[in-house]
Amino acid sequence: MQETLSAADRAKKAAGEKVAAMVEPGMRLGLGTGSTAAWAIRALGRRVREEGLRVVGVPTSYAAEQLARAEGIPLVTLADVEALDLAFDGADEVSPELNLIKGRGAAHTREKVVASLARRFVVLVDESKLVDRLGTRWPVPIEVLPMAAEPVLRQLRRMGAEPVLRMGKCKDGPVVTDQGFWVIDARFPGGIDDPHALAVTLSTMPGVLDHGLFLGLATDVLVGQADGQVRHIRRP
Ligand SMILES: O=C(CO)[C@H](O)[C@H](O)COP(=O)(O)O
Numbered sequence: 001m002q003e004t005l006s007a008a009d010r011a012k013k014a015a016g017e018k019v020a021a022m023v024e025p026g027m028r029l030g031l032g033t034g035s036t037a038a039w040a041i042r043a044l045g046r047r048v049r050e051e052g053l054r055v056v057g058v059p060t061s062y063a064a065e066q067l068a069r070a071e072g073i074p075l076v077t078l079a080d081v082e083a084l085d086l087a088f089d090g091a092d093e094v095s096p097e098l099n100l101i102k103g104r105g106a107a108h109t110r111e112k113v114v115a116s117l118a119r120r121f122v123v124l125v126d127e128s129k130l131v132d133r134l135g136t137r138w139p140v141p142i143e144v145l146p147m148a149a150e151p152v153l154r155q156l157r158r159m160g161a162e163p164v165l166r167m168g169k170c171k172d173g174p175v176v177t178d179q180g181f182w183v184i185d186a187r188f189p190g191g192i193d194d195p196h197a198l199a200v201t202l203s204t205m206p207g208v209l210d211h212g213l214f215l216g217l218a219t220d221v222l223v224g225q226a227d228g229q230v231r232h233i234r235r236p
Pocket residue numbers: 032033034035036037089090091092101102103104105106107108111
């Protein structure tokens with residue numbers, strides 16, 4: 001049956017299929033979260049089932065785990081593998097330096113652990129995610145211990161940010177992460193001046209588990225296009 005996909009979905013699918021084609025037998029993989037990473041997991045599942053490709057994957061969220069299981073991809077934990085050959089994941093913003101904002105799916109804490117263990121971290125996006133300056137379109141998600149949410153919100157406001165507690169779409173009250181934490185989305189009007197300084201400040205706030213700034217982690221960015229082409233940007 002012919003798929004009818006939007007232009008955005010065709011671009012995401014192209015990026016996802018490209019990274020699945022880059023996977024080699026025996027690789028230990030990080031499996032990302034979100035709609036673009038899901039295309040990659042589905043394409044990888046096809047290779048596992050149809051070609052007998054032997055790989056193992058570490059999922060970055062409950063959703064990625066469920067999808068990978070359904071696709072027949074063997075899963076392991078970080079107790080089983082010391083390092084990963086390649087991790088793939090989506091992103092909300094990508095800067096010219098290949099720094100990222102991630103976490104619209106509230107999975108950024110696990111995603112960062114997995115990406116940090118990968119020899120190659122391949123980011124899958126469409127053109128709409130490329131920005132000149134981080135923070136121009138999306139807020140920075142900050143995963144926070146529920147009892148620390150108010151002090152962290154106040155500190156962010158003092159820094160000039162516009163933070164909000166992320167609320168559920170199908171639930172009254174805050175979004176709860178896979179770890180049982182909450183998420184604050186901090187908008188920085190005009191964008192982020194110094195992402196490295198901000199990352200240090202956020203990481204040292206009491207009660208913050210992790211934030212969605214991924215700096216110096218991406219080795220490759222695959223930019224999918226609606227016509228099925230994929231532009232490959234490599235970290236210099
Ligand atoms: O960081 C993420 C989840 O925490 C996602 O990878 C990011 O939000 C991109 O998602 P999508 O591919 O659906 O646009």
